[in-house]
Amino acid sequence: MKTPLRVAVTGAAGNIGYSLLFRLAAGDALGLDQPIILQMLEITPAMKGLEGVAMELGDCAFPLLHDMVLTDDPTVAFNGVDWALLVGAKPRGKGMERKDLILDNGPIFVDQGKALNERAADGVRVLTIGNPANTNCLITSSHAPDIPRKQFMAMTRLDHNRSMSQMAEKTGTQTAEIKNVIVWGNHSSTQFPDIRHATIAGKPAPQVINDDGWYRDQFIPRVQKRGAEIIAARGHSSAASAASAGIDTVHTWNSGTPGDEWVSMAVPSELGSYGAPENVYFSYPCRCKNGDYEVVNGLDFDDFGRDKFKITGDELVEEREVVKNLLGVKQLQG
Numbered sequence: 620m621k622t623p624l625r626v627a628v629t630g631a632a633g634n635i636g637y638s639l640l641f642r643l644a645a646g647d648a649l650g651l652d653q654p655i656i657l658q659m660l661e662i663t664p665a666m667k668g669l670e671g672v673a674m675e676l677g678d679c680a681f682p683l684l685h686d687m688v689l690t691d692d693p694t695v696a697f698n699g700v701d702w703a704l705l706v707g708a709k710p711r712g713k714g715m716e717r718k719d720l721i722l723d724n725g726p727i728f729v730d731q732g733k734a735l736n737e738r739a740a741d742g743v744r745v746l747t748i749g750n751p752a753n754t755n756c757l758i759t760s761s762h763a764p765d766i767p768r769k770q771f772m773a774m775t776r777l778d779h780n781r782s783m784s785q786m787a788e789k790t791g792t793q794t795a796e797i798k799n800v801i802v803w804g805n806h807s808s809t810q811f812p813d814i815r816h817a818t819i820a821g822k823p824a825p826q827v828i829n830d831d832g833w834y835r836d837q838f839i840p841r842v843q844k845r846g847a848e849i850i851a852a853r854g855h856s857s858a859a860s861a862a863s864a865g866i867d868t869v870h871t872w873n874s875g876t877p878g879d880e881w882v883s884m885a886v887p888s889e890l891g892s893y894g895a896p897e898n899v900y901f902s903y904p905c906r907c908k909n910g911d912y913e914v915v916n917g918l919d920f921d922d923f924g925r926d927k928f929k930i931t932g933d934e935l936v937e938e939r940e941v942v943k944n945l946l947g948v949k950q951l952q953g
């Protein structure tokens with residue numbers, strides 16, 4: 620039996636947490652032979668609810684769930700952790716953009732970055748899900764000078780999965796046949812979901828779809844605004860699909876991407892050679908191997924794509940400017 624890994628989940632009594640924790644404990648992210656200890660963080664008023672979630676986790680009798688820690692103290696939650704999934708943050712409501720949350724949610728990630736720096740295991744890998752995810756990731760990482768920037772990532776896998784789902788629906792195929800979509804930039808309504816290098820059943824996706832009007836005027840805005848579409852329909856932001864994308868991200872980061880395939884991950888912008896602004900977390904195509912990842916560089920754009928790439932990069936710089944007083948000392952170093 621492997622040694623248990625310590626996995627922190629913040630916002631553990633929230634909507635995403637309610638789906639994410641059970642899938643982590645079932646082994647969907649880290650493997651069916653990997654025991655875990657869940658270290659769950661909440662704010663003090665939500666601790667009672669968290670106790671209920673922990674009771675349910677216990678009642679599942681998951682063989683891989685070796686222990687649970689429930690706390691409202693980040694230094695306890697992040698003590699010795701191998702993975703940290705930063706979910707705890709306010710969700711947006713109808714009519715808001717994700718960046719409207721920045722001043723409410725940004726400060727959460729200052730203390731969490733410091734606590735991670737102080738307490739996490741050396742190789743900790745950190746996934747930021749709370750919105751605006753890319754900029755919260757930058758804030759967290761900037762307060763953790765002893766943890767390399769590359770060990771932090773913001774989640775754009777939900778956008779990646781949404782893109783695959785829309786393409787499958789359009790072409791009457793299964794998502795398993797769709798490979799190498801790219802989501803560039805920010806997890807926001809400026810993100811650029813790009814099908815130029817994607818394939819459907821082994822053929823170039825633009826050729827199979829053969830409908831540039833659909834791609835530009837329906838597909839791209841739909842993926843960009845899918846979060847808002849769900850809020851309008853459900854009255855709450857996406858939760859199970861967000862948790863599923865979190866599971867996919869950890870699973871891929873940990874166990875690798877098959878063959879030449881890639882997935883979308885928001886990582887330090889300097890790892891890409893595409894001219895993205897420096898010192899932001901930017902979503903790129905990434906390949907994963909042996910628990911690490913690398914950005915797939917050298918892909919080309921047309922003029923349309925180049926413009927979209929710039930728009931989303933500019934927005935990340937604007938967001939960084941808004942939170943400049945929340946950024947720590949570590950920026951590009953590390």
Ligand code: NAD
Binds near residue numbers: 629661662665710748
């Ligand atoms: P929720 O309101 O149901 O749950 C959030 C939880 O976080 C609450 O239980 C709250 O008490 C807790 N929390 C707040 N501040 C905290 C802190 N400082 N420390 C620990 N816990 C804290 O919201 P949700 O639906 O679970 O969404 C959580 C976040 O994830 C939101 O910001 C949402 O916009 C974002 N989100 C991101 C993606 C993505 O693709 N990146 C997808 C969906 C949702």
Ligand code: LMR
Binds near residue numbers: 845861
């Ligand atoms: C999503 O993409 O569903 C989340 O970021 C939630 C939101 O506010 O859109």
